[in-house]
Amino acid sequence: MIAPQVRELVFARLDGAPVELEAGQWVTLLLPLEGPADLPPPAAMRRSYSIASPPRGTPEIEIAVTLVEGGAGSTWLHRMEIGQTLLVQGPQGFFVRGKGVGKPALLVGTGTGVTPLRSLLHDAIARGDTNPLVLLFGVRTQADLLYAAELAGLAAAHPHVRFEPTLSRADEAWTGRRGYVQHHVAELWKELRGASEAEPADVHVYICGLNRMVGSVRELLRGELGATREQVHSERYD
Ligand SMILES: Cc1cc2nc3c(=O)[nH]c(=O)nc-3n(C[C@H](O)[C@H](O)[C@H](O)COP(=O)(O)OP(=O)(O)OC[C@H]3O[C@@H](n4cnc5c(N)ncnc54)[C@H](O)[C@@H]3O)c2cc1C
Structure with missing residues (x-):
């Protein structure tokens, strides 16, 4: 377990x-x-x-x-x-880096939806890709953060990798992000795109988990945040 x-x-x-x-x-x-x-x-x-x-x-x-x-x-x-x-x-399956190879990436997963993102992360590191990679991982409580020590270790060892867990039912002692992944996507997307409005980085987003979360993150990216179809990759579990 x-x-x-x-x-x-x-x-x-x-x-x-x-x-x-x-x-x-x-x-x-x-x-x-x-x-x-x-x-x-x-x-x-x-x-x-x-x-x-x-x-x-x-x-x-x-x-x-x-x-x-x-x-x-x-x-x-x-x-x-x-x-x-x-x-x-x-x-x-087609939930692979695809056209996002060698580009900055935002990986968004909830629950066991983190598993293909873990694979993508290890693979990018093994290939020597040093583009920024941010993993936004949502679960209910700290105990539900599967692979947390390993993912935090990857981030500590590789300056281009960031691990951003968020808890929807955090206890008082938790000092990290709180709430659903949806609340943190815009900030991380904008950060990865960079300061230049004229020439934003070609960030690719990989979203995996249950349909409701995937749908709402896709909607946010494709609507308000102006991501193109090619930049958004997703896998739904139900
Ligand atoms: C491409 C793909 C990859 C998948 N990868 C994983 C994976 O890595 N790990 C994993 O646990 N499941 C994964 N799933 C879901 C998995 O295939 C099953 O649907 C799940 O194990 C439930 O099957 P079941 O027979 O126990 O329940 P069922 O009676 O078939 O399903 C009951 C309901 O459970 C819900 N459900 C499905 N998956 C989950 C989940 N992960 N968490 C909470 N509720 C869920 C759905 O709403 C579903 O309608 C994946 C699904 C797809 C399509």
């Missing part, structure tokens, strides 16, 4: 071959549950999970699963035993 509701799972390919992936992609797990009756056996329930680990040429990938109340897939994965095997499809 890497947060009260989040279990990290590490999978390794049985054939020992490296997993070919692009940072930000996801996999589909075929869970051996009873599926619709019209599916031929073995019926499987398909659930997608972002890959939390960066490309590193090894047979392993990491994912982080939020336990959803009454959710069959996440409950199964929270009970999965060490050594059990699963069929996995992918990696796939």
